[in-house]
Amino acid sequence: MSLPFLLEIGVEEVPDWMIVPALDNMRELFTAILTEHRLGGTVTSVDATPRRLVLRAEGLLEAQPDQTVTVSGPPASANEGAVAGFAKKQGVALADLKKVPTAKGNYWTFEKHVPGRKTADVLAESLAAFVGKIYFPKTMYWTGKGGPRFIRPIRWIVALLNDTVVPFEFAGVASGNTTSGHRILGKPSLPVTHATYESTLESNFVILDAQKRIERIAAAVEAAGATRDEELIHTLAYLTEYPTPITGTFDPAFLELPAEILSTVMRHHQRYFAIPGEGGKLKPEFVAVMNIGSDPDGLVQRGNERVLKARFNDGRFFWNVDLKRPLADRLEDLKNVTFQAKLGNYYEKTQRNIALAKELAAALKADTTSAARAAELAKCDLPTEMVKEFTELQGVVGGLYAREQGEPEPVWRGVYEHYRPVSMEDSIPASITGQIVSLADKIDTLRGCFDIGLIPSGSKDPFALRRAAQGAVKIIVEGGLRLSLTMLAGGNPQLREFLLDRVRYYFRDVHGYKYDEVNAVLATGADDLVDVSLRLEAIRQVRPTEDFEPLAASFKRIQNILKQAEFKATGDVDPALLEAGPEAELAAARVETKQRIAGKPYSEALAIIASMRPAVDDFFNKVLVNAPDERVRRNRLTLLSSLLSEFSTIADFSEIVVTTQQ
Amino acid sequence: MDVFQETVFKLKKYWSDRGCVIQEPYDMEVGAGTMCPETFLRVLGPDPYRVAYVQPSRRPADGRYGENPNRLYKHQQLQVILKPSPDNILDLYLQSLGAIGIDLRKHDIKFEEDNWESPTLGAWGVGWQVMLDGLEITQFTYFQQCGGVDLDLVPAEITYGLERLVAFLQGVESIYEIQWAPTFTYEEVRLADELQGSVYNFELADVPTLWKMFDIFEGEAQRLLDLFVKYEEKKRFPLLATYEYVLKCSNTFNLLDARGAISVTERVGIIARVRKLAVGVAHAWMQQNYPAIPKEGAAA
Numbered sequence: 001m002s003l004p005f006l007l008e009i010g011v012e013e014v015p016d017w018m019i020v021p022a023l024d025n026m027r028e029l030f031t032a033i034l035t036e037h038r039l040g041g042t043v044t045s046v047d048a049t050p051r052r053l054v055l056r057a058e059g060l061l062e063a064q065p066d067q068t069v070t071v072s073g074p075p076a077s078a079n080e081g082a083v084a085g086f087a088k089k090q091g092v093a094l095a096d097l098k099k100v101p102t103a104k105g106n107y108w109t110f111e112k113h114v115p116g117r118k119t120a121d122v123l124a125e126s127l128a129a130f131v132g133k134i135y136f137p138k139t140m141y142w143t144g145k146g147g148p149r150f151i152r153p154i155r156w157i158v159a160l161l162n163d164t165v166v167p168f169e170f171a172g173v174a175s176g177n178t179t180s181g182h183r184i185l186g187k188p189s190l191p192v193t194h195a196t197y198e199s200t201l202e203s204n205f206v207i208l209d210a211q212k213r214i215e216r217i218a219a220a221v222e223a224a225g226a227t228r229d230e231e232l233i234h235t236l237a238y239l240t241e242y243p244t245p246i247t248g249t250f251d252p253a254f255l256e257l258p259a260e261i262l263s264t265v266m267r268h269h270q271r272y273f274a275i276p277g278e279g280g281k282l283k284p285e286f287v288a289v290m291n292i293g294s295d296p297d298g299l300v301q302r303g304n305e306r307v308l309k310a311r312f313n314d315g316r317f318f319w320n321v322d323l324k325r326p327l328a329d330r331l332e333d334l335k336n337v338t339f340q341a342k343l344g345n346y347y348e349k350t351q352r353n354i355a356l357a358k359e360l361a362a363a364l365k366a367d368t369t370s371a372a373r374a375a376e377l378a379k380c381d382l383p384t385e386m387v388k389e390f391t392e393l394q395g396v397v398g399g400l401y402a403r404e405q406g407e408p409e410p411v412w413r414g415v416y417e418h419y420r421p422v423s424m425e426d427s428i429p430a431s432i433t434g435q436i437v438s439l440a441d442k443i444d445t446l447r448g449c450f451d452i453g454l455i456p457s458g459s460k461d462p463f464a465l466r467r468a469a470q471g472a473v474k475i476i477v478e479g480g481l482r483l484s485l486t487m488l489a490g491g492n493p494q495l496r497e498f499l500l501d502r503v504r505y506y507f508r509d510v511h512g513y514k515y516d517e518v519n520a521v522l523a524t525g526a527d528d529l530v531d532v533s534l535r536l537e538a539i540r541q542v543r544p545t546e547d548f549e550p551l552a553a554s555f556k557r558i559q560n561i562l563k564q565a566e567f568k569a570t571g572d573v574d575p576a577l578l579e580a581g582p583e584a585e586l587a588a589a590r591v592e593t594k595q596r597i598a599g600k601p602y603s604e605a606l607a608i609i610a611s612m613r614p615a616v617d618d619f620f621n622k623v624l625v626n627a628p629d630e631r632v633r634r635n636r637l638t639l640l641s642s643l644l645s646e647f648s649t650i651a652d653f654s655e656i657v658v659t660t661q662q
Numbered sequence: 663m664d665v666f667q668e669t670v671f672k673l674k675k676y677w678s679d680r681g682c683v684i685q686e687p688y689d690m691e692v693g694a695g696t697m698c699p700e701t702f703l704r705v706l707g708p709d710p711y712r713v714a715y716v717q718p719s720r721r722p723a724d725g726r727y728g729e730n731p732n733r734l735y736k737h738q739q740l741q742v743i744l745k746p747s748p749d750n751i752l753d754l755y756l757q758s759l760g761a762i763g764i765d766l767r768k769h770d771i772k773f774e775e776d777n778w779e780s781p782t783l784g785a786w787g788v789g790w791q792v793m794l795d796g797l798e799i800t801q802f803t804y805f806q807q808c809g810g811v812d813l814d815l816v817p818a819e820i821t822y823g824l825e826r827l828v829a830f831l832q833g834v835e836s837i838y839e840i841q842w843a844p845t846f847t848y849e850e851v852r853l854a855d856e857l858q859g860s861v862y863n864f865e866l867a868d869v870p871t872l873w874k875m876f877d878i879f880e881g882e883a884q885r886l887l888d889l890f891v892k893y894e895e896k897k898r899f900p901l902l903a904t905y906e907y908v909l910k911c912s913n914t915f916n917l918l919d920a921r922g923a924i925s926v927t928e929r930v931g932i933i934a935r936v937r938k939l940a941v942g943v944a945h946a947w948m949q950q951n952y953p954a955i956p957k958e959g960a961a962a
Contacts, residue, residue, distance in 0.1 A: 012752060013790060015775035050773070138777065140788045140804055142747065142816045152788070153804075155749065183756070184766045239772055270796055288796060290770035300770045303795025306835065310732045317730065336925050 002041065002059040003119065003162040004194050009131060010156035010180055013050040016238035018136050018151060023048055025135045026055050033130060037122045038064045047208045049241040051183070053134070054208065060161065064116030073097065076106035083108055120161050127159060127168045127175070143171050156180055163193045182206050182241050185292060205242040205293060213237040217289055220245030224287045226273035236271060240291040248272075248305045252284040254312045257319060260396050261386070265311045268392055272308070318385040327401050330380040337382055340463070343448040346379045352448075353378065356440040364436070364481055367410060371436045374414025377402055378437055381415075395419040421471050424510065428475045435479040442468040443488050450495045469502040476529045477506065485527045503529060507536060516657040517543070523652035535650050538602030547613040548606075554616045555653035558640045561625060567634075569641040577635040582618040587639055589615040594646060602650050609647045616643075666828045666842040669762050670716060670740065673822065676761040677714040677742050680754060685715035690906060691913040694719045694780075695741030695821060699905060702783065705745055705805055706944060707952045708814040714742045716824070720913065722920035725860035728853045731836030732826075735859040736852075740822040747804060747818035755802065755820055759794075763831065770795050778803045778819075782912055782936040784810040784944070787819070799827045809944020810937075814955075863920040872921070876914040880935060883907035887942040896950045901943060908939045 007030075014022070023046040030043055034057070041060035048054060073086035076099050087094050090110050100109045132148055139149040148171045159166040159175035168175050179197070181187045181204025192200050198208050207213050214237045221228055224247055236243060254262060259274075259282050266272040266286055277283040288304045295301055334346035343349065353375040361371035381387050381398030390397075399416020407415075410433045417434030418441055420426055429435045445468050449455070456465050476483055485503075489496035500522060507513045513536050521535045542548050561567075578584045589612050597605040625640070627633045648654070664672065678684050688698040695701060695717035704711045717739050725735030744751060752773075756766060773790040778801065780786070789803035801821040805813055825837045825848070832840055838849035886904040893899045915932055918924050924932060948955060 013773035013775075017775075138788065140806055140816075142804055144746065144816065145812055145814045153747075153749075183752075184771065239774065272796075291772055292767070292770055295768075295770075297768060299768050300795045303769070303797060303830065306830075307796040309835070314730075314732065 001062055003062060004160075005041070005055075005057040005060050005123070005162075005166075006158060006160045006194055006197060007055045007127070008156075008158035008179055008197075009053045009154055010158070011051060011053065011150065011154050012152040014048070014053070014151050016050065016235050019048045019050070019053070019238045022053060022134055022136060022151070023055075026053060029130055029133055030055055030057065033123075033126050034060070037126070038116075039119050039122060047210065048238070049206060049208065049210075049213075050239060051241060052179070052206075052208075060119050061116075063118045064122065066116050067114045069112045069114050070100070071110045071112050072102075073108035073110065075104075076108060078108070086110075120164065120166055123159070123161060123166045124168050127166065128170045131157075131170045147171060158192065158197075160192075160194060182291075185242065207242055210237050213240065213243050217243050217245055220247075221273050221287055224273070224275055224285070225283070226275045226287055229267070229273060232267060232271060232273065236289040239271075240289060242291060242293060244290045244293055244295075245287050246290060246295050246301050246304075247285055247287050248301045248308070250284050250286070250305060250308055250312065254316070255281055255284060257312070257316055258400050260400065261315050261319065261390070261393065262312065264390050264393050265315055266308070268390070269311055270304070270308060272304070314389065315386070318389060322381075322384040322386055322397075322401060323404055326405055327377050327380045327398060327407075330383055331376065333383040334379055337379075340448070340452075340454075342452045346382060349444060349448075350376060350379050352444045353437070353440045356444055357436050360436045360440055360481075360483065363483060363487075364432070366432050366436060370408065370410035370414060370433045371440075373407070373411045374418070374433045374437045375440055377407070377411065377415050378418045378441065421474055423467075424470060424474070428471075428478050432479070435475050435481065439472055439475050439481070439488075442472045443490075446472070446495060446498075447490045447492065450492050450498070455494065455498070465498075466502065469499055470506065473499065473502045473506045473529065474510075477533050480530050482528055482530050485529065503532070507532070511536070513540065514657075516655055517651070520651040520653065520655035523655050524649055535602050538606050539651055541603045542606040542610055545607065545610060547610040549656065549658045551610050551613040551616060552653040552656035553658045554613070554620065555644060555648065556656075556658070557620070558644050559654040562637065562641055562644070565637055567637045567641060569638045569645075571638065573639045573642060574631075574635050577632055578639075579623070579632075582615070582622045583636065583639070586612075586615045586619040586643075590639070590643060590646070606650060609650075612643075612647075663832055663841075664763065665844055666824070666840050666848065669828050669831060670824065672762050673740055673758060674714060674716075676758050677712075680712070680744075682712040682714040682742065682744075685713055687715060687717050690909055691720050692717060692909055693721060693912060693916055695739040696780065696785070696819065697783065697909060697912065698741070699902060701741060701743050701819065702785075702808060702940075703902075703905065703944075703947050704743065705808050705813055705817045706811055706947055707955070710815065711743065711745045711817075714740065716740050720859075720916065722859070722863035722916050725856065725863055725920070727860040728838070728849075728856035731838065734825065734837065735856055735863065738824040740824055742820040742822075743817050744820075745817035746815035751818045752802075755792075755800070758820075762827075764794070773802070776801065781933050782915070782940060783808065784937045784941045789819075794830065797826060797830055799823060799830065809947075810941040811944050811948060863917060867917050867921050869918065869921055869923045872914055872918050872923070876911060876918065876932075879907045879910040879914060880939065883911065883939045883943075887939065887946060890946050890950075896953070899946075899950060901946055901950055904946075905940075905943045908936065908943055911936050911939060 027043050027046050034041055039060050041057050043055060043057045045056045046054065071090060074082040084094060086108060087097055090112065092110060097108050097110050099106045136151040139151055141147040141149050142153040154171055154173050156178065157170065157173055157175040158177060158179050159168065160177055165175060165177050178189050178191050179201065181190055181201065186204030186206060190200050190204060201208050214233055217233050217236055218228055221233065259280060262282055263274040266274045273287040275283040275285045286308065290300050331347060331350065334350060337346040339346050339349045354372050357371040357375035358368045361368040377398060381394060381401060384397065386397045387394045395418050396416055399412045402412035402415050410431060413431040414433030414437045417429030417431060418437040420429050420438060429438050445463065446465055449463050449465055454463060475481065485499055486496055489499055504518050507518045508515060517536055517539050521532050526532045526535065573587055578587050593608055593612055596608050600608065625636050627636060674684050685700050692698055698717055700713050700715060704713065718736050719739050720736050722735055724733055726733045759766060772793040774793055776791040777788045778786065785808040787803040787805040791798045792800040792802055799822065803819045805817050805819060807813060825840065828840050829837055834840055838847065838853060840848035842848050842851045883904055890899050915936060
């Protein structure tokens with residue numbers, strides 16, 4: 001008979017962001033128990049609300065299968081007493097022992113029959129340790145010093161194997177068959193079976209399935225015309241057991257404040273969904289999510305509206321107070337804001353950012369004045385009231401203040417956009433000043449940290465340098481900025497290598513290029529990422545053609561031959577030494593190809609190079625490179641070497657991993 | 663509708679009925695109810711304790727001259743400590759909201775993660791901010807460590823923000839509109855305090871004098887802590903007086919901060935100075951009251 005298993009850990013409200021990882025961990029840990037103890041079955045679901053972590057499994061055996069274990073005794077040469085002692089210890093007659101040959105000689109052994117233990121017993125012994133092992137980023141104790149730790153106090157446990165309680169205890173809480181409904185709307189003590197578990201919860205205002213909670217929220221969000229903000233929906237789904245969305249309104253007079261500020265207050269501080277209106281403005285409405293079923297008297301709506309009004313009033317107060325002072329006047333204040341102990345304050349960082357922004361703007365033939373001004377103002381919003389209160393608005397608010405205070409568009413946009421991209425999914429700054437200032441800011445941070453040895457290792461990256469480098473790479477490629485990576489690395493080879501790592505990651509994960517393609521291009525020493533991008537695009541086009549990979553294989557072969565011969569070309573090919581036939585033909589193909597690819601776009605050039613394949617194949621099939629005549633041999637190596645050096649400038653073909661057989 | 667003081671009476675009665683000592687506010691400047699000896703020292707050691715009190719709490723930097731409807735330099739906290747925390751603590755807390763007239767079936771309650779930490783006190787705990795219809799009305803914390811000492815019993819600390827809570831109950835949009843007593847508003851009772859407090863804290867407090875005071879308070883606390891080491895009759899030693907100097911340090915630090923006299927770089931150092939004293943008092947307190955318990959870090 002196969003049995004279903006249900007475990008519910010009833011706990012005080014678990015932080016929403018920790019729940020999903022904890023469930024994954026539970027699945028793994030429990031699967032390990034099933035495997036280790038040979039209990040059969042599989043975990044069929046893990047579910048959670050803020051107050052319960054639930055694991056369900058099916059197909060468990062009633063008991064472990066019986067086993068036969070070979071118990072080794074003394075060697076066959078041992079005296080009778082030792083053998084008798086072994087038999088006695090095992091509780092069997094001498095006749096039950098067998099001599100068995102092993103690598104070390106013959107040994108007395110006993111085939112012991114071990115009956116399988118009951119699954120219920122095994123689980124009863126394993127579950128307390130299982131609960132204690134579930135990983136949470138920050139745990140607490142609550143039964144007293146040295147007591148067991150969990151994310152929050154555990155208040156009840158349901159553990160049912162086929163509707164029989166599996167008895168165990170954790171932190172003084174004994175397992176049973178009673179769960180608890182919604183804190184306010186449900187009953188506190190509800191006996192359940194496998195069959196009634198989910199429906200009992202549902203009728204007690206607990207929707208166990210997170211997906212159902214998500215859909216309940218998402219449906220209302222979409223109906224209200226708000227953007228389906230998955231992250232916020234997810235957060236709210238794990239903050240509630242019975243999510244019910246409501247809409248509220250606010251005084252349209254607040255719409256005079258920038259939409260960025262209103263949305264941030266709603267999303268980050270109140271977990272409301274803002275509703276976009278026309279012309280970049282918002283509608284004076286919001287969607288909030290309650291953890292109860294309805295709001296018949298409108299009390300919850302009015303409460304939320306009042307809180308929002310107070311927060312908006314704060315926002316308006318900060319906006320007005322901050323605007324009283326020109327942003328540029330705050331530059332001096334940045335002397336009091338530490339950037340990093342060894343790298344000085346934000347005033348000093350700003351000076352470096354300005355210099356770098358000018359340099360970049362000049363290299364890009366962009367407007368250096370706007371870039372420098374935007375870099376100068378970029379950090380000036382750090383000491384404003386608005387950023388002190390709503391940190392996530394940094395940059396954006398500075399840009400808005402700069403706009404209000406009459407800075408030209410390239411400048412205020414430069415400030416506004418300079419933290420972007422904040423993630424791989426985020427888009428890069430739309431304006432060239434924004435791109436330059438963002439790049440200058442990130443590159444300065446990277447250079448500074450690398451100079452003082454703050455280099456990320458493993459998971460340690462306190463200054464988020466990987467993200468900074470990733471953002472820089474994304475800006476350069478997607479902004480089409482023709483810049484030298486070596487220049488950006490400021491002559492620090494470690495930083496250049498660090499940036500290259502991000503380049504590899506970016507082209508592979510964002511653009512789906514293959515490992516070897518990226519390596520082939522980077523191996524040419526390409527230093528301009530826009531150029532790298534063009535070369536990769538060319539490889540992508542030419543790679544599926546029939547000549548490409550075979551030619552790549554031949555280039556690899558050429559490289560090996562040259563390496564084995566330890567050959568370094570000194571002069572050019574001597575036409576007089578060429579043998580008529582495939583060798584002369586290859587030499588001719590080389591000259592012709594060289595002429596044909598000159599000035600051609602990468603993809604055409606690559607296609608032309610690939611079309612040399614028959615000549616190369618013919619050469620290898622019919623010509624002996626290691627000719628007896630040393631001069632002929634050297635001439636042939638020179639020919640091969642020139643092919644490699646002249647035709648591997650777009651991509652190093654020898655880096656291409658050939659998948660098809662020649 | 664209950665007036666402000668009526669709500670306070672009801673909460674005190676509610677917790678009194680659940681075995682709490684009802685204390686009066688501590689007679690010194692503190693930044694939060696947690697800093698009062700009734701919390702900071704009582705949570706140490708293995709003795710159970712239950713206490714509730716209103717504590718006017720000063721945050722000089724939050725002052726707004728009485729002009730901001732939601733921000734105060736001095737706000738009133740109702741602080742409850744249940745040590746150890748009973749298993750039904752959250753139910754008890756929710757029932758206390760019922761006791762002041764909040765029908766939870768008609769309101770939205772959420773417990774959102776908010777872990778409390780006081781670097782100056784060497785104290786931290788985990789818990790939630792309790793949201794009522796989107797308004798944070800309570801900070802709930804399970805203390806784990808205080809004065810650098812792991813706690814023997816885990817207390818639950820419930821801190822009600824009284825102004826916010828009562829403004830919600832009375833349905834007013836400004837704290838100053840709260841009806842404090844039947845014939846007096848919050849504005850009538852407290853506005854002068856807010857205005858003058860802000861003027862002093864932001865404009866007139868003399869920075870060099872404050873620094874001098876900080877050094878004097880710190881010196882006196884440290885002198886006493888040094889004396890404690892050799893003091894024969896430990897039971898008699900005035901650790902409570904010592905702790906008061908730590909509180910004075912802390913308040914002076916907050917005043918300097920409000921005056922903008924502390925740079926970001928200095929900040930860390932000053933906090934460490936106050937923490938050293940707070941941790942010193944907590945360890946001495948353990949030694950004075952629970953000499954049998956081995957010192958933290960010492961071999962068991």
